[in-house]
Each structure stands twice: as structure tokens, then as C-alpha cells.
Amino acid sequence: MSEREPKPKRPPRAVDVAAAAEVSIATVSRVFNSPEKVAPPIRERVLAAAKAMGWMPHAAGSALARRRSSIVGAVIPTLDNEVFAAQVGAMQTAFAERGITLLLSCFNYNQDQARSDVQAMLARGVEALAIVGESHKPDLFADIQARHIPYVVTYSHRPGSPHPCIGFDNRQAFRKIARHLLDDGHEVIGVIIQPTTGNDRVADRLDGIRDALAERGLGIRPQHLYEGEWSIDFGRQSVRAMLETAPRPTALICGNDYLAIGALLEARAMGLAVPRDLAITGFDDIAISRQMDPPLTTMHIDNHEIGRRAAAYLLSCLQGESPTPAPPLVPTLVLRGTTGALAPARGA
Amino acid sequence: MSEREPKPKRPPRAVDVAAAAEVSIATVSRVFNSPEKVAPPIRERVLAAAKAMGWMPHAAGSALARRRSSIVGAVIPTLDNEVFAAQVGAMQTAFAERGITLLLSCFNYNQDQARSDVQAMLARGVEALAIVGESHKPDLFADIQARHIPYVVTYSHRPGSPHPCIGFDNRQAFRKIARHLLDDGHEVIGVIIQPTTGNDRVADRLDGIRDALAERGLGIRPQHLYEGEWSIDFGRQSVRAMLETAPRPTALICGNDYLAIGALLEARAMGLAVPRDLAITGFDDIAISRQMDPPLTTMHIDNHEIGRRAAAYLLSCLQGESPTPAPPLVPTLVLRGTTGALAPARGA
DNA sequence: GTCATCGATGTAAGCGCTTACATAGCTGGG
DNA sequence: CCCAGCTATGTAAGCGCTTACATCGATGAC
Structure with a gap:
């Protein structure tokens, strides 16, 4: 009793x-x-x-006594993009296996938000940090470095970056896409892309396209460049507007698959034949892309792999090692049905 | 110096x-x-x-002294499903505004994983927990209740559930879908659905379909029921196999939009007219669904709203209130192009 | 049989912070 | 002019845990 x-x-x-x-x-x-x-x-x-x-x-007690929190943070723009969701999922799984807990922050493409989220994470005693992209307030990285905490930038791998990176070279990748289209015979190329301001990855992509065009003495005409939120609808609107211009682009490079899918759907709805009347490329190779009609030519990124690598890198740092960040991932161009050699305009 | x-x-x-x-x-x-x-x-x-x-x-120190961690946990099956990603994103945002950090766990539809993730979160001193679904090991809820911390089950709202829920009645929702198809004149209805074992939400969906069919003295023929991983590909395979049976179903209820999209794509690839030859319904209304050709009839769920409500409920509990969990959300049937009245089989 | 040694357990000092309580100036009413 | 009653600040006791160090037997070499 x-x-x-x-x-x-x-x-x-x-x-x-x-x-x-x-x-x-x-x-x-x-x-x-x-x-x-x-x-x-x-x-x-x-x-x-x-x-x-x-x-x-109790974790707080042991964190204090042991001077280790066993938590790491992931800082991403948004979970609404399956690309980042996949990365976070993979990281969470990898860390959970080691008894490490993942703290999540979505900064919604807002640099101030990112900064304060990182501060909150540091206050929480995260032992490591994975951050999407490197166009952040300088303070953000300064804060992290002042704490001597390992961190890694994901989805970006610019040559000469001061940060350890797990990602790919966005500029190179888009240069490759653009060259492919040029090799197919296109000369008037339109671009639909996400906002470049405050987003190094996207800015690099646009630069890559420009690089390739410049190599052939070409450029992007202002009326063929649409920059806006990544969404299927923005892809649709942009392609509709762009096709009213003259000369009409014969090919369209999109900053990601959502935009490309929108462009593809709208182009077909307008009665265009893809790729004959308009070639279209995406980027990311999200799940739905290969299901489109015709299936989307795009660049394949292994988002889970990025997450796993980022986790492995940080884990290794936490063991006291000083891993050399791996070489950049090289996204592969997946040629599917939305591209193809341009029919010769005239002559046999 | x-x-x-x-x-x-x-x-x-x-x-x-x-x-x-x-x-x-x-x-x-x-x-x-x-x-x-x-x-x-x-x-x-x-x-x-x-x-x-x-x-x-330093958070660990104050957590200890204050006996409050200011962290809450979210337990979901996977981030690869945009439905859950959206919920988590909304929760993260809502909590961040109040200075509360979100801990994430993806249990990959594995009950043991869910159980141990919850334990880890409890050890970390989470002050509240949001968990997808209620088909978990009983220990899981017992552990939570023993700690007297507020929690909420999301994506489920079964009448008579012992748990506070933020979600909808899956059974009702699918009963509604099935009734709609029956009202359209369909009598042979196929089903493609996610694995029901250990997933109350999906099991409820199947029950809802059965309810509606039973009301008209009908049932699901075994050869018209395909249960497997939710993926576009599984939708494709299943529809292909199912259409070789006799009698062929004239309508297809899919457990979610991914399956429905697969079914739709494959049906069209097989030369069927949708909805004339085969009506198809999905569930969730993911972004791509309304872009399909024809656009998918489905049920719209506001995933961000579920996340916000779950956060609001938990926040309110943390303030010491005892909010009565809101009434179930009622998903709305969005009739688009993949359904329509069945052409009369015979007679004028 | 004695003592050095070693392995198993206990003691206690923090880890970095919050907060009840003590203290010390002030203010102003009588 | 004194003191009750404030308010602004300091003191110190934890929060729950880990771990260096102390302790205590038991073992085995001599």
C-alpha cells in the first residue's frame, strides 16, 4: 500500500x-x-x-557534464522542395544511427532568418552544422568559426570557396547543359530561373549558361530571361510570354525541374511539339520528371547522397579527424525526350 | 598587447x-x-x-536550471513524401517564431524505429511531441504519457481515438470518394493502395472504400486490390496488371496521388481514355496533380494547415492551457478531369 | 603471511545557467 | 530626522549528469 x-x-x-x-x-x-x-x-x-x-x-545534464550535446543542425531553405527534403532525410537517418539528433531550420531563402537560426543552433550547442549554399551573411560563418565547430556547405561547390563543400559546381553544370543545346544546333536560347539575388547556386547557374553562350559569341536576350519563384506555374507563365517574342527561342534552359515541367506542360498546351518546336531542359531530376510526356531531359542530382556525404564528413570531423572534403559531385546529364538535334532551318 | x-x-x-x-x-x-x-x-x-x-x-545550462528545454519533436514516416515535408516545414516555422527548436525524426514506416526515436527525444527533454498516425507500439504512447508531456497525433482523426488528433477521418474521406464513384455509375472499382500493415491511416482508407461499396452490396474483388509501396511506378505496374482481369474495373481509387499519377500515366500509355475508359482518383492533391492531363481528381489536404494546427495545439498546451483538440479537418473532393459520369453501358 | 597491485565502487567537484532569498541603498511619510 | 517599504543587485543553492580521484578489498608474488 x-x-x-x-x-x-x-x-x-x-x-x-x-x-x-x-x-x-x-x-x-x-x-x-x-x-x-x-x-x-x-x-x-x-x-x-x-x-x-x-x-x-537526461540529455541536458549529460550535455553539460560531458561538454558535448550530440546534436547537429541542418539549415536549409525549405522542405517544400523535395531536393532539400531528401538531403535532410538522409542526414537525419545517418546521424540517428550514431545517436546524434538533428535540429532543423528552414530559412525560407531569407538571410536574416538563416543568421538567427544559426545563432539559435549555436546556443543550443550543436556540434556541427550543414548549411545549404554559401551566400549568407558573413556574420553567419564568422559565428560558426568563432565556435570552432565543423560545418559544411551543401549544394554548392565553387572552385576556390573558403568553405568545405559537399555539392557540385552549379556553373559547370549549367555550362554543360547550355553547351549540349548549342551542340544540338540551338542559337536562340531562353532561360527560366529562380531568383538569383542572395542565392549563389542559382546565380552560378545563370553564369554557367552565359559562359557557354559567350564561347560561341552568343548571349541571352533580355526578353528571353525570366527570373522568378520556382514553381510549375511560373514556368508556365514564362514560357507563354517568351513565345510571343521574336525571334522565338528554340530551346529553353530551366533552373530546376519544376520550372521545366511547367514550361513543358504549357508548351504542349499551346500546341507546340517538344522538342521539335522547343527543346526544354530541367535540373535536379525529381521523381516526376521522367514520367512526363515526353520525359524531361535534365541533370540528375543524388540528393540523398549529398545528405549522406555531408553527414559522413561532419561525423568524421566530430571524431577528431580532419577529412579533406570530397571532390565535387558531378551531376550527370540525363538525355530524355525534351531535347534533340535541331532540324536544319533551311537547306537539305 | x-x-x-x-x-x-x-x-x-x-x-x-x-x-x-x-x-x-x-x-x-x-x-x-x-x-x-x-x-x-x-x-x-x-x-x-x-x-x-x-x-x-547556453541552452543546456538553462534547460537544466529552468527545467524547460524549449524543444519539441516531430515524428514522421519520411520526408520523401511532400505531404509530411510540408507539415514539418509549417511546424518548424511556427515553433521558431516562439523560440522553440524542432527535433526531427523519420521512422521510415518502422515501428521499432519510431519507438526508439521517441525515447531519444524524451531523453532530450522535448516538451511536446507531434506524431504522424496512431498505429504505434503501445509503449510509445505509454512512455510519452508517463512523462506527462503534451502530444498530438497528426494525419489521423478516428472517432473515439484516445489521443488528441489533428487530422481528418481517413475512413470517411475514402467513403466519400467511393460514394462519388458509385454515384457516377461505377460498379467495378479497383484499388491501388499503400501497405496497410502498421499504418492506421491507410487501413482506414481501405475500410472506407469497403464501407461505401458494401452500402450498395458491392465489394472489392481480390484481383482488383493492389497493395504496395507508394510510388508512381507501383501505380503504373498495378494498373497494367489490373486491366488484364475480367471484368475490368471502370474506376480506380488510389491511396494517394503518387499512385494515381502512375495509374493515369500508364493507362494513357496503354491507349485508354481517362476518364471514359477508366476513372481515377487520388488523395492529397500534391502540386503536380492538377497539372496532369487530364488533371487529377483527388482530395485536397492542407498539409501546412495540419502542421500549423498541430503546432498551435502544442504551443497552447505548453502555456498550461488544456485546449480541446479541434474538430477533424474535412478534406474536400476536388473534381477534375479524371472522373466523370460513366457512359451508360447499354440502352439509350 | 605480507604487501604491492589492480579492479570495482564511491565521493565530490564541477558543467553553465536560473532564481529564491538576502542585502543594501533609496524614497518619502510621520 | 528616522525608519518602513521599495527597488536594484548580489549570493548561493541547485538543475541531472559525468568523471577524476580516493578508497577499499581481493589477488598473487615473494
């Missing part, structure tokens, strides 16, 4: 377990942190007591 | 700030937690000192 505790409110603490198992609190701690140091019979007793009262070491 | 610290390694602590501002450590703490209690000039001095050394209260 008197054994019944009428107020089970307060969660058990290590001392309670210690009392129940008739050992000292230090032994309880050891059972959970270096079990080999405690004699098996006692170990069992402690384990049994802990299980009986549902006790686990 | 001697002012230079040669080892800036260790992050500053409150005592350092206190020393710099020539106040006691208590005052420093007060400046950050109840600023109105400290005289403005001193407050400024402390703030300046803190900023100068880049100090912020």
Missing part, C-alpha cells in the same frame, strides 16, 4: 535508480557510458532498476 | 560577461530573461559586453 507513489509526476533521476539498485550514482552513470567498467551482476541490477522506472540519462 | 588572448578556444560563459560588465552573474541572466528587472544603464552595459564577446546563454 504505502509503496504506491501518489505523484508519479516528476521523472526519475539517476539518484533514484542508484537507490533502487543499491549502488552509487556514479555506477549508474558508468553502466550507461562505459559498461565494461562495472561488474556484470551489478550492471544487470542497474539496468533492471532503470528499466523498471523508465529512466534514461 | 597583453590584452590579446592567445586561446579564444573556449566559448565565453555568463561569468565572463558578468566580469566584463562589472556586474554579478545573476544580473547577466536577468538581462536576458527578465530585462525589466534591471536598470537600463546596466542593462545596456551587459548587452554590450555580451555582444562584444559573442555570448548567448
Whole structure:
């Protein structure tokens, strides 16, 4: 009767377990942190007591004592883009296996938000940080470096970047896309792309396109460049507007697959044949892209792989190693049905 | 010269700030937690000192002292489904506004994983928990309840559930879909659905379909029921196999939009007219669905709203209120191009 | 049989912070 | 002019845990 505790409110603490198992609190701690140091019979007793009262070491206490939080942070623009969702999912899984918890922040493409989220994470004692892109307020990186915390920039891999990166060279990748289209014979090329301001990755993509065109003495005509939110609808609107210009572009490079899908759907709705009347390329190779009609030519990025690599890199840093960040990933151009050699305009 | 610290390694602590501002450590703490209690000039001095050394209260320390962690956990199956990604994104945003950090776990439809993730979160001292679905090991909920922390089940709202829920009644929703198809004149209805084992939401969906069919004395023929991973490809395969059976279904209910999109694409690839030869319905109304040709009839779920409501509910609990969980959301049937009245089989 | 040694356990000092309580100036009423 | 009653600040006791160090037996070499 008197054994019944009428107020089970307060969660058990290590001392309670210690009392129940008739050992000292230090032994309880050891059972959970270096079990080999405690004699098996006692170990069992402690384990049994802990299980009986549902006790686990409280993370805040051990974080303090151990000076390690076992949490890492992921800072991404938004989960609404499956690209970042996949990266975060892969990281979460990789870290969970090591008993590390993932803290998430979505900054919605807002640099101030990113900055303050990172500060909050630092205050929480994250031991490492993965951040999408490198166009952030300088303070953001300064804060991280001041803490001597390992971090990695993802989705970007600019030559000469001061940061460790896991990603690919956006500029190169788009140069490759543009060259492919040029090789197919296109000379008037339109571009639909996400906002470039404050987004290094997208700015690089546009630069890559310009590079390739410049190599052939070409450029992007202002009326053939649409910059706006990444969405299927923006892709649709842009292509509709662009096709009213003269000369009409014969090919369209889109900053990501959502835009490309919008462009493709609208072009077909307008009665154009793709790729004959208009070639279209995307970027990311999201799940739906290869299901389109015709299937979308795009560049394949392995987002889970980026997440896994970022996690592996940070994990390695946390073990005290100094891994050399891997070479850039090289996205592969997946030629599907929305591109093809341009029919010769005139002559046989 | 001697002012230079040669080892800036260790992050500053409150005592350092206190020393710099020539106040006691208590005052420093007060400046950050109840600023109105400290005289403005001193407050400024402390703030300046803190900023100068880049100090912020360390979360583990304050969590311990305050007995509040200011973190909450979200437990979802996977981020690869945009439905859950959207929910998490909305929650993260809502919590961040209140200075609360979100811990994420993806259990990949594995109940053991979910259980241990929840335990890890409890050990981390989460103050609240949002969990997708209610078909979890009973221990999972027992652990949470033993800690007396608020929690909410999302994406599910079964009548009579013992848990607070933010979601919709999956059974009702699919009953509605099936009834609609029946009203359109369909009698042979196929089903492609995600695995039902260990997934209450999906099991409810199937039950809802059965309910509606039973009302008209009908049922699902075994050869018209395909259960498997939710993916466009599974939708494709299933529809192909199903259309070889006799009698052929004239309508197809899919457990979510991915499956429906696969079914739609494959049906059209097989030369069927949709909806004339085969009506198709999805569920979730993901972004791409209304872009399909014909646009997909589906049920619209506001995933961000679920996330916001879940966050609001938990936030309210954390303020000590006892909010009555809101009534279920009612997903709306969005009739688009993949359904329509069945042409009369015979007679005028 | 004695003592050095070693392995198993306990003791206690923090980890960085918050906050109840103590204290010390002030203000102003009597 | 004194003191009750404030308010602004400081003191110190934890929060729950880990771990260096102390302690205590037991083991085995001599």
C-alpha cells in the first residue's frame, strides 16, 4: 500500500535508480557510458532498476557534464522542395544511427532568418552544422568559426570557396547543359530561373549558361530571361510570354525541374511539339520528371547522397579527424525526350 | 598587447560577461530573461559586453536550471513524401517564431524505429511531441504519457481515438470518394493502395472504400486490390496488371496521388481514355496533380494547415492551457478531369 | 603471511545557467 | 530626522549528469 507513489509526476533521476539498485550514482552513470567498467551482476541490477522506472540519462545534464550535446543542425531553405527534403532525410537517418539528433531550420531563402537560426543552433550547442549554399551573411560563418565547430556547405561547390563543400559546381553544370543545346544546333536560347539575388547556386547557374553562350559569341536576350519563384506555374507563365517574342527561342534552359515541367506542360498546351518546336531542359531530376510526356531531359542530382556525404564528413570531423572534403559531385546529364538535334532551318 | 588572448578556444560563459560588465552573474541572466528587472544603464552595459564577446546563454545550462528545454519533436514516416515535408516545414516555422527548436525524426514506416526515436527525444527533454498516425507500439504512447508531456497525433482523426488528433477521418474521406464513384455509375472499382500493415491511416482508407461499396452490396474483388509501396511506378505496374482481369474495373481509387499519377500515366500509355475508359482518383492533391492531363481528381489536404494546427495545439498546451483538440479537418473532393459520369453501358 | 597491485565502487567537484532569498541603498511619510 | 517599504543587485543553492580521484578489498608474488 504505502509503496504506491501518489505523484508519479516528476521523472526519475539517476539518484533514484542508484537507490533502487543499491549502488552509487556514479555506477549508474558508468553502466550507461562505459559498461565494461562495472561488474556484470551489478550492471544487470542497474539496468533492471532503470528499466523498471523508465529512466534514461537526461540529455541536458549529460550535455553539460560531458561538454558535448550530440546534436547537429541542418539549415536549409525549405522542405517544400523535395531536393532539400531528401538531403535532410538522409542526414537525419545517418546521424540517428550514431545517436546524434538533428535540429532543423528552414530559412525560407531569407538571410536574416538563416543568421538567427544559426545563432539559435549555436546556443543550443550543436556540434556541427550543414548549411545549404554559401551566400549568407558573413556574420553567419564568422559565428560558426568563432565556435570552432565543423560545418559544411551543401549544394554548392565553387572552385576556390573558403568553405568545405559537399555539392557540385552549379556553373559547370549549367555550362554543360547550355553547351549540349548549342551542340544540338540551338542559337536562340531562353532561360527560366529562380531568383538569383542572395542565392549563389542559382546565380552560378545563370553564369554557367552565359559562359557557354559567350564561347560561341552568343548571349541571352533580355526578353528571353525570366527570373522568378520556382514553381510549375511560373514556368508556365514564362514560357507563354517568351513565345510571343521574336525571334522565338528554340530551346529553353530551366533552373530546376519544376520550372521545366511547367514550361513543358504549357508548351504542349499551346500546341507546340517538344522538342521539335522547343527543346526544354530541367535540373535536379525529381521523381516526376521522367514520367512526363515526353520525359524531361535534365541533370540528375543524388540528393540523398549529398545528405549522406555531408553527414559522413561532419561525423568524421566530430571524431577528431580532419577529412579533406570530397571532390565535387558531378551531376550527370540525363538525355530524355525534351531535347534533340535541331532540324536544319533551311537547306537539305 | 597583453590584452590579446592567445586561446579564444573556449566559448565565453555568463561569468565572463558578468566580469566584463562589472556586474554579478545573476544580473547577466536577468538581462536576458527578465530585462525589466534591471536598470537600463546596466542593462545596456551587459548587452554590450555580451555582444562584444559573442555570448548567448547556453541552452543546456538553462534547460537544466529552468527545467524547460524549449524543444519539441516531430515524428514522421519520411520526408520523401511532400505531404509530411510540408507539415514539418509549417511546424518548424511556427515553433521558431516562439523560440522553440524542432527535433526531427523519420521512422521510415518502422515501428521499432519510431519507438526508439521517441525515447531519444524524451531523453532530450522535448516538451511536446507531434506524431504522424496512431498505429504505434503501445509503449510509445505509454512512455510519452508517463512523462506527462503534451502530444498530438497528426494525419489521423478516428472517432473515439484516445489521443488528441489533428487530422481528418481517413475512413470517411475514402467513403466519400467511393460514394462519388458509385454515384457516377461505377460498379467495378479497383484499388491501388499503400501497405496497410502498421499504418492506421491507410487501413482506414481501405475500410472506407469497403464501407461505401458494401452500402450498395458491392465489394472489392481480390484481383482488383493492389497493395504496395507508394510510388508512381507501383501505380503504373498495378494498373497494367489490373486491366488484364475480367471484368475490368471502370474506376480506380488510389491511396494517394503518387499512385494515381502512375495509374493515369500508364493507362494513357496503354491507349485508354481517362476518364471514359477508366476513372481515377487520388488523395492529397500534391502540386503536380492538377497539372496532369487530364488533371487529377483527388482530395485536397492542407498539409501546412495540419502542421500549423498541430503546432498551435502544442504551443497552447505548453502555456498550461488544456485546449480541446479541434474538430477533424474535412478534406474536400476536388473534381477534375479524371472522373466523370460513366457512359451508360447499354440502352439509350 | 605480507604487501604491492589492480579492479570495482564511491565521493565530490564541477558543467553553465536560473532564481529564491538576502542585502543594501533609496524614497518619502510621520 | 528616522525608519518602513521599495527597488536594484548580489549570493548561493541547485538543475541531472559525468568523471577524476580516493578508497577499499581481493589477488598473487615473494
